[in-house]
Amino acid sequence: NAGVTQTPKFQVLKTGQSMTLQCAQDMNHEYMSWYRQDPGMGLRLIHYSVGAGITDQGEVPNGYNVSRSTTEDFPLRLLSAAPSQTSVYFCASSYPNAGQGAWAGELFFGEGSRLTVL
Amino acid sequence: AQKITQTQPGMFVQEKEAVTLDCTYDTSDPSYGLFWYKQPSSGEMIFLIYQGSYDQQNATEGRYSLNFQKARKSANLVISASQLGDSAMYFCAMREGWGGSNYKLTFGKGTLLTVNP
Numbered sequence: 708n709a710g711v712t713q714t715p716k717f718q719v720l721k722t723g724q725s726m727t728l729q730c731a732q733d734m735n736h737e738y739m740s741w742y743r744q745d746p747g748m749g750l751r752l753i754h755y756s757v758g759a760g761i762t763d764q765g766e767v768p769n770g771y772n773v774s775r776s777t778t779e780d781f782p783l784r785l786l787s788a789a790p791s792q793t794s795v796y797f798c799a800s801s802y803p804n805a806g807q808g809a810w811a812g813e814l815f816f817g818e819g820s821r822l823t824v825l
Numbered sequence: 826a827q828k829i830t831q832t833q834p835g836m837f838v839q840e841k842e843a844v845t846l847d848c849t850y851d852t853s854d855p856s857y858g859l860f861w862y863k864q865p866s867s868g869e870m871i872f873l874i875y876q877g878s879y880d881q882q883n884a885t886e887g888r889y890s891l892n893f894q895k896a897r898k899s900a901n902l903v904i905s906a907s908q909l910g911d912s913a914m915y916f917c918a919m920r921e922g923w924g925g926s927n928y929k930l931t932f933g934k935g936t937l938l939t940v941n942p
Binding site for chain 2: 738740749757765797801818819
């Protein structure tokens with residue numbers, strides 16, 4: 708099972724360049740999200756989506772753009788990279804509550820993408 | 826105010842001993858869920874254990890148990906019989922609200938656990 712797949716795993720950018728972090732899941736999860744992880748800060752939510760065509764901002768959305776055209780894919784775009792966006796980025800997905808049994812709603816994470824902006 | 830507070834930036838434990846990692850949370854919603862994740866040095870996020878706010882018993886998963894004290898708003902992770910492979914960063918997280926419309930998790934800043942041989 709592939710689960711949540713992120714590409715690329717590593718990327719170096721120059722200030723002002725743009726790029727897209729790709730995220731795909733094959734579990735038919737409705738919910739997808741992007742987090743960034745910085746030392747001493749834990750994981751902070753950037754953007755999330757509760758289904759195709761629906762996106763919303765998280766805690767730290769500035770400088771990032773997302774779209775959700777399919778259930779499977781949730782790309783994160785950096786339009787003009789800044790050194791402050793140097794971080795490890797995680798894509799995560801979750802499944803809906805079917806109303807049966809205990810529903811944890813835990814997130815399934817990709818392996819992370821390490822981005823350095825010079 | 827922080828929703829999730831992990832007051833121990835780092836913890837050390839001897840192999841085979843038990844260790845408790847602290848987590849306190851802040852919410853006014855009566856329906857919420859609490860999670861613990863492990864992040865080894867390789868970087869992946871591994872889900873360990875979940876506790877729902879209405880669960881009557883503390884959650885357990887193998888060597889992991891969650892000491893849930895609702896009145897104190899604490900959800901401490903207890904790892905019994907520590908192993909060298911338990912050395913990792915541990916994150917506490919919370920989901921507020923119930924139902925399929927709310928999946929967002931808020932994370933604490935983490936505790937770095939080191940298991941000594």
